Amino acid sequence: MNTADLGLPVAVPSTALFTDQYELTMLQAALRSGTADRHSVFEVFTRRLPEGRRYGVVGGTGRVLDAVENFRFDETILGFLRERGILDEPTLDWLAGFRFRGDIWGYPEGEVYFPGSPVMRVEGTFAEAVLLETVILSILNHDSAVAAAASRMSVAAGGRPLVEMGARRTHELAAVAAARAAYVGGFHTTSDLAAGFRYNIPTVGTSAHAFTLLHDTERDAFTAQVDTLGSGTTLLVDTFDVAEAVRTAVEVAGPGLGAVRIDSGDLLLIAHRVRQQLDELGATKTKIVVTSDLDEYAIASLAAAPVDAYGVGTQLVTGSGHPTCSMVYKLVARADSDTPGTPLRPVAKRSMGAKTSLGGRKWAARRLDADGIADAEVIGTGPVPAELADRQLLVPLVSGGTVVAREPLDAARDRHIAARDQLPLSASQLSRGEAVLPTEYL
Amino acid sequence: MNTADLGLPVAVPSTALFTDQYELTMLQAALRSGTADRHSVFEVFTRRLPEGRRYGVVGGTGRVLDAVENFRFDETILGFLRERGILDEPTLDWLAGFRFRGDIWGYPEGEVYFPGSPVMRVEGTFAEAVLLETVILSILNHDSAVAAAASRMSVAAGGRPLVEMGARRTHELAAVAAARAAYVGGFHTTSDLAAGFRYNIPTVGTSAHAFTLLHDTERDAFTAQVDTLGSGTTLLVDTFDVAEAVRTAVEVAGPGLGAVRIDSGDLLLIAHRVRQQLDELGATKTKIVVTSDLDEYAIASLAAAPVDAYGVGTQLVTGSGHPTCSMVYKLVARADSDTPGTPLRPVAKRSMGAKTSLGGRKWAARRLDADGIADAEVIGTGPVPAELADRQLLVPLVSGGTVVAREPLDAARDRHIAARDQLPLSASQLSRGEAVLPTEYL
Numbered sequence: 001m002n003t004a005d006l007g008l009p010v011a012v013p014s015t016a017l018f019t020d021q022y023e024l025t026m027l028q029a030a031l032r033s034g035t036a037d038r039h040s041v042f043e044v045f046t047r048r049l050p051e052g053r054r055y056g057v058v059g060g061t062g063r064v065l066d067a068v069e070n071f072r073f074d075e076t077i078l079g080f081l082r083e084r085g086i087l088d089e090p091t092l093d094w095l096a097g098f099r100f101r102g103d104i105w106g107y108p109e110g111e112v113y114f115p116g117s118p119v120m121r122v123e124g125t126f127a128e129a130v131l132l133e134t135v136i137l138s139i140l141n142h143d144s145a146v147a148a149a150a151s152r153m154s155v156a157a158g159g160r161p162l163v164e165m166g167a168r169r170t171h172e173l174a175a176v177a178a179a180r181a182a183y184v185g186g187f188h189t190t191s192d193l194a195a196g197f198r199y200n201i202p203t204v205g206t207s208a209h210a211f212t213l214l215h216d217t218e219r220d221a222f223t224a225q226v227d228t229l230g231s232g233t234t235l236l237v238d239t240f241d242v243a244e245a246v247r248t249a250v251e252v253a254g255p256g257l258g259a260v261r262i263d264s265g266d267l268l269l270i271a272h273r274v275r276q277q278l279d280e281l282g283a284t285k286t287k288i289v290v291t292s293d294l295d296e297y298a299i300a301s302l303a304a305a306p307v308d309a310y311g312v313g314t315q316l317v318t319g320s321g322h323p324t325c326s327m328v329y330k331l332v333a334r335a336d337s338d339t340p341g342t343p344l345r346p347v348a349k350r351s352m353g354a355k356t357s358l359g360g361r362k363w364a365a366r367r368l369d370a371d372g373i374a375d376a377e378v379i380g381t382g383p384v385p386a387e388l389a390d391r392q393l394l395v396p397l398v399s400g401g402t403v404v405a406r407e408p409l410d411a412a413r414d415r416h417i418a419a420r421d422q423l424p425l426s427a428s429q430l431s432r433g434e435a436v437l438p439t440e441y442l
Numbered sequence: 443m444n445t446a447d448l449g450l451p452v453a454v455p456s457t458a459l460f461t462d463q464y465e466l467t468m469l470q471a472a473l474r475s476g477t478a479d480r481h482s483v484f485e486v487f488t489r490r491l492p493e494g495r496r497y498g499v500v501g502g503t504g505r506v507l508d509a510v511e512n513f514r515f516d517e518t519i520l521g522f523l524r525e526r527g528i529l530d531e532p533t534l535d536w537l538a539g540f541r542f543r544g545d546i547w548g549y550p551e552g553e554v555y556f557p558g559s560p561v562m563r564v565e566g567t568f569a570e571a572v573l574l575e576t577v578i579l580s581i582l583n584h585d586s587a588v589a590a591a592a593s594r595m596s597v598a599a600g601g602r603p604l605v606e607m608g609a610r611r612t613h614e615l616a617a618v619a620a621a622r623a624a625y626v627g628g629f630h631t632t633s634d635l636a637a638g639f640r641y642n643i644p645t646v647g648t649s650a651h652a653f654t655l656l657h658d659t660e661r662d663a664f665t666a667q668v669d670t671l672g673s674g675t676t677l678l679v680d681t682f683d684v685a686e687a688v689r690t691a692v693e694v695a696g697p698g699l700g701a702v703r704i705d706s707g708d709l710l711l712i713a714h715r716v717r718q719q720l721d722e723l724g725a726t727k728t729k730i731v732v733t734s735d736l737d738e739y740a741i742a743s744l745a746a747a748p749v750d751a752y753g754v755g756t757q758l759v760t761g762s763g764h765p766t767c768s769m770v771y772k773l774v775a776r777a778d779s780d781t782p783g784t785p786l787r788p789v790a791k792r793s794m795g796a797k798t799s800l801g802g803r804k805w806a807a808r809r810l811d812a813d814g815i816a817d818a819e820v821i822g823t824g825p826v827p828a829e830l831a832d833r834q835l836l837v838p839l840v841s842g843g844t845v846v847a848r849e850p851l852d853a854a855r856d857r858h859i860a861a862r863d864q865l866p867l868s869a870s871q872l873s874r875g876e877a878v879l880p881t882e883y884l
Contacts, residue, residue, distance in 0.1 A: 017635050018609065018615075018635075018636055019634075020610070020634065021635055022650055023647075026648075026649050028670050035657055035666070040656065080638075080639050088670070126656050134609050138610055138614040138617055142616070143613075167576050167580055168575070168771075170584055170766060171581075171585075171612075172457070173460075174613035192460075193528075196526065197519070197522050203526065205462055207464055207467060208465075209773070210484070210568075210773035211472070211572075214477050214773065214776055227474055228471045229470070323760045324612060331652035
């Protein structure tokens with residue numbers, strides 16, 4: 001299968017392998033028992049937000065569309081499943097012709113969500129819908145975790161530019177998805193070339209401590225960098241003595257030096273000192289970039305400091321304490337037979353424990369108050385009340401197997417900012433608390 | 443570039459894009475200043491273990507070798523870098539012919555490590571060695587985090603089988619690497635088909651709650667499953683009422699039923715009840731698998747329960763609270779000129795803050811006491827003391843650009859168990875504490 005047209009940093013021969021074995025053994029058993037073609041509705045939702053978080057952010061929807069489009073079983077994969085004795089021949093035959101022909105609805109990417117929000121709904125035969133569980137959850141759980149952390153950092157930064165630089169702290173391909181999710185959540189640029197290549201996110205980067213240490217003197221290093229990258233570059237000033245480095249930097253680059261970067265120490269204190277020194281040296285336009293183990297709290301604590309941009313790594317790509325969401329993919333309704341038109345029956349697990357859920361195909365709408373501020377996430381299984389009809393959150397993503405909702409990444413980014421702006425003010429609090437909107441079931 | 447021979451679940455056209463932009467701008471500046479060919483030594487190490495952890499586990503070494511071998515700049519990548527204006531033409535020309543021709547030494551995969559352990563050393567020209575920073579750190583930081591969590595869970599499980607089932611909780615390709623790292627750390631099987639395909643890890647999986655809910659009755663579902671997967675299958679018994687499900691399961695499959703799986707509720711209590719019920723029904727050989735939000739503590743708490751296997755998801759693939767290691771890649775020595783044979787000068791950042799490190803090319807050895815138990819991680823830059831000569835930890839991985847240390851994954855897994863067994867007994871404590879070995883510098 002040629003997927004080069006997706007422009008991935010790695011060509012994905014098929015996403016069908018990103019699947020837990022039990023999806024396939026369930027398929028085999030359902031084919032055998034004659035239930036495989038029962039019309040089924042699966043929904044993706046979380047039972048709760050990560051502890052203390054005020055809202056979630058849907059990330060990865062666009063990647064889900066790529067994954068669904070590429071979910072095919074080629075000869076190599078079928079051969080593997082056969083050789084391992086995982087599936088019988090009728091099931092392998094069925095998979096050979098598989099493509100998803102059902103419908104997917106979902107919260108559009110960048111939208112916020114709350115406990116119970118049906119962020120995605122997959123509808124089709126049981127056979128085709130069950131197969132997508134693992135890859136859809138992988139993508140949404142990872143990307144939404146990063147998008148939520150990015151959103152909090154973006155709130156904390158109050159409009160100052162944010163650079164994603166966490167590639168080295170996470171799996172090399174998770175890093176590409178993380179850069180994408182960070183952009184959706186409000187980041188501006190990334191250090192990750194693969195993310196620039198694949199998703200057209202602006203990339204940045206100039207030098208590390210190793211570059212200074214490579215040269216005989218710091219001055220040699222700065223001169224080499226300015227010679228080739230120009231005086232608009234960012235010089236890293238904390239390899240030896242910061243004050244001396246700043247003086248050298250301005251001597252070498254002139255007062256038009258683009259920026260200095262501080263990557264260690266007491267950033268608040270150092271930023272103030274460096275700003276004063278730069279101003280005294282006439283480098284009043286030279287910016288200060290800080291990049292040392294930042295999270296949303298550290299960013300917020302620098303709000304009053306003369307800092308012009310933040311670079312964030314570890315805490316961003318690991319979701320700032322919550323590296324995954326707890327999204328699940330649950331069968332919520334299915335037909336009693338495979339005869340077309342058979343009414344759907346709501347279903348749900350109902351044993352002891354916290355893992356129960358609400359059966360039935362759901363709609364969701366965000367209710368606004370008189371000032372246009374969101375005041376509830378309303379979820380229901382019956383008819384949508386007229387006053388909520390134009391506030392519905394689920395949109396068609398895939399119709400009859402065809403992707404219908406491709407969009408530029410900037411659309412998701414803009415949507416996130418708009419959705420966040422419509423939340424109550426408490427959404428911008430970093431402190432731990434409850435979800436800013438209650439979930440109401442109709 | 444054809445990398446199909448690597449058998450990746452996705453063909454990687456090149457790993458060169460998994461790189462932070464500053465590696466390339468440093469290259470350009472070094473080429474301009476005439477320092478690019480200075481012989482350089484970079485080392486990968488952590489300054490500390492995650493809080494409370496007793497030891498680290500090296501994971502991902504084998505994947506690093508794949509990444510280094512595939513680190514090439516093809517026309518597509520060069521075109522991207524040119525079009526974005528990231529690099530000048532001399533640098534693009536240099537990259538067009540690039541392949542790493544230096545040497546890499548490292549702790550072999552599965553080995554344990556401690557604060558300061560030089561887990562990998564990359565040596566060559568500055569130009570070739572600096573380029574590998576990002577991708578090497580991505581792989582080691584991610585895979586080692588999962589391997590360490592897996593190791594703790596494996597200790598807690600005390601020999602009972604562990605199933606990796608976290609694919610849905612992490613990025614779809616991080617999941618494949620996580621399954622691999624979990625295997626190195628002591629897991630036995632995975633639910634992830636891509637991990638089975640790529641790394642030949644045994645895969646398992648039978649059914650989810652959706653399969654039961656698809657059918658008109660639980661009995662129908664169990665019958666369908668047993669009909670096609672045989673009575674040796676694992677039936678999921680907690681969709682409705684566990685006791686009723688266990689009764690039905692044994693009726694349908696007979697006393698030869700392979701296993702039942704419990705995925706919710708008070709696992710300790712339920713496992714005891716289910717065991718008693720199974721025994722009363724004559725299904726004395728039927729195993730009990732538990733799979734609900736387990737981590738190493740939950741596994742340990744079930745040590746006295748009649749549980750035969752654990753399935754672990756979220757907490758495994760997110761490193762059980764520590765989803766990344768804090769490995770860094772630091773220039774520790776370099777020549778003053780590019781004349782061959784120029785002696786190496788130790789270098790290190792030395793500004794304020796916690797980010798200082800020790801210059802010089804290091805060796806490392808694990809000292810044993812009279813009983814053959816490890817008592818120190820000894821690291822030095824001078825000659826290796828004779829009594830430690832045969833306890834050295836770094837082995838050649840790449841020589842003159844050629845990979846020299848490919849090995850089956852089982853070798854890394856066996857090595858991990860052997861290395862762990864040689865640690866003081868406190869290594870098996872799950873409680874928070876200090877590293878079980880002190881790091882001594884000679």
